[in-house]
Amino acid sequence: MDNFSEVLTLFLSVDNFLAIAAGVLIGVVVGAIPGLTATMAVALALPFTFSMEPVTAILLLVGIYKGGMYGGSITAILIRTPGSPASACTLLDGYPMAQQGHAKKALKTALYSSVVADLISNIALIFFAAYLAKIALNFGPPEYFWLICFSLTIIVSVSGNSAIKGLIAAGLGIIISTIGLDAVYGTQRLTFDNYNLMDRVSFIPLLIGLFAIPEVIDFYTSKVAPHIRTAVSGASLTWKEFKGSLKTVIRGSVIGVIIGAIPGTGATSAAFISYSEAKRTSPRKANFGKGEVEGVAAAEAGNNGVAGATLIPLLSLGIPGDVITAIILGAFMIHGLTPGPVLFQENLPLVYALFCGILVSSFVLVFVGNAAIRYFSLIADIPKTILLPIVLMFCIYGAYAVNNSTFDIGLMLAFGILGFVFNRTGVAAAPFLIGFILGPMFEDNLRRTLLISKGDPTIFFRGPIAWVFITLTVASLVFAFRRYWVSRKEQQAEA
């Protein structure tokens, strides 16, 4: 009972509701602007959360994440430019619908499918996260070591078109993560006697540099692309039409939840699996790809079903499921919290206050999404020539705010140049971030295990939990490389 009242005290504040509303709004707006991503928005919002309560801060970021997932589908439907890779599947039917004058119907289908999937995903999060955290309480350093190894396998999945380049980026991320004082011996590592580097490389300048600055540099080093305008037109979605797709939405949501709970699998594959499953079972399968409501519903359900589920491994095990949850993991750390089983033990009311907020965010998405459909042209017509100088300003102010140091501005710009080089050479930035975050965890658990066992390596292979993670690591690697290989073959065949 005490816990319950504590949860309510933590959650029922105006700040939290404002944070959710602002987060979802920012997410949808950013997602609806071609070229800007939810990842960039979450990274840019992170410095704003310094002075906020932890629950408010995390809810703001989760709101942006969820809003961005939906926002990406708006541009996919209207201008055939998916705001995120996960929205690529939505355009298969969404864009043909818009071309046929049913843009409004497609957008409403995407919105309501997203909301239903998000809700199902959130309920799954509430039920499974605590259960998984309870199991994780039995983990010691060797089990965590293997868990981190398992999490590192997501690098292959987030490497984009080249696993080799992704692994190089991850290696660089790990190297950067080792800068600072050694945790065990206290000796200097790669600091070059610069006191700004003694306490590791700051997370926020690295994050903003990698994900926001390359967009700015890319814009000013490319020819200005023509600004595309479009209108939201046509009849709206009827309840009868949506009811006809409800089964598909629920199935897609479940697919999204299962895939989202597995680190690194990602929303893109969930959207495509949900879409192909809907196509396989639909009586209107011939209409898929030509402007089918069910196609849009399936893609969006799969895509958004992932959002809540990716928080399951984050909250219960402390490992990020994708890039945005990696950023949210950083936000937890900035606020002095460590996601994982201990969070459930020591801060249970906080976890449940977060759950309440995450549930509310689904309902907020309905209102914000409807407003976005109505005012889309106002959002998308802001030219990048005006937008990007403001984005750069936010980047600079945000990086400076971390330690009140111009060194961090330089650091951010350096990572921005690195991110730009990555963009131009087809290297994904996400593996770099995953390496940067998981590198120290890997080293920490390896060292703890060796210290406990006094250097005996057989400790890594004792106990069933360790073997479960060893099996999962190997299976995940095989699965990831196989999927990578198949998609490469498909790309070559298409070429």
Added chain:
Amino acid sequence: MEISEVQSSKAASDHYGLLNPNSVLGGVFFVLSMVFLFFIIPNYINLPPYMQHPLLSPQFLPQLAGWLVLILAFVLMVSGLFNPPKREEADELRRGVPVLRQVLMLAAGAIYAMFFEQFGAIGSGIFASVLLFLASGLRSVWIYALAVVFPVVVSLLFIHVLNVPLPTGTLWEALFQL
């Protein structure tokens, strides 16, 4: 010229030559990882006088990551040489970009990086935004007014709403003292 020759020359121009992004990137990372493994690690990672286990060494993880990058960079370089990647449509957008546009962007970045504390958050924000608007060739006066309004509003938001301090500008402080 026969059709097959035309097709093969077109196919050849679709792909990069030996100096392609993959071989260059692989080569650069290969050299950098060599320098990292054989110069930076021995000289800039201090070892403690006694270690319980070699895996506990502060050099272990950087070495592991360094070797990973070295091997993969070599693979990337070789695959780039033997199997050059295809040119992308985006490459076309990157050709013929006015130099002034890029110089103005660099100048805006330099203002933020080097004069942020001297000009202050608002001052550097205004200067950099004006340069970036000029880089885009914007001519409307009201847009340049935005270059003043936005830095002021965002700075005040950071300082007063979010309680995040930003520099006011040592240059202005010195001028006002005069």
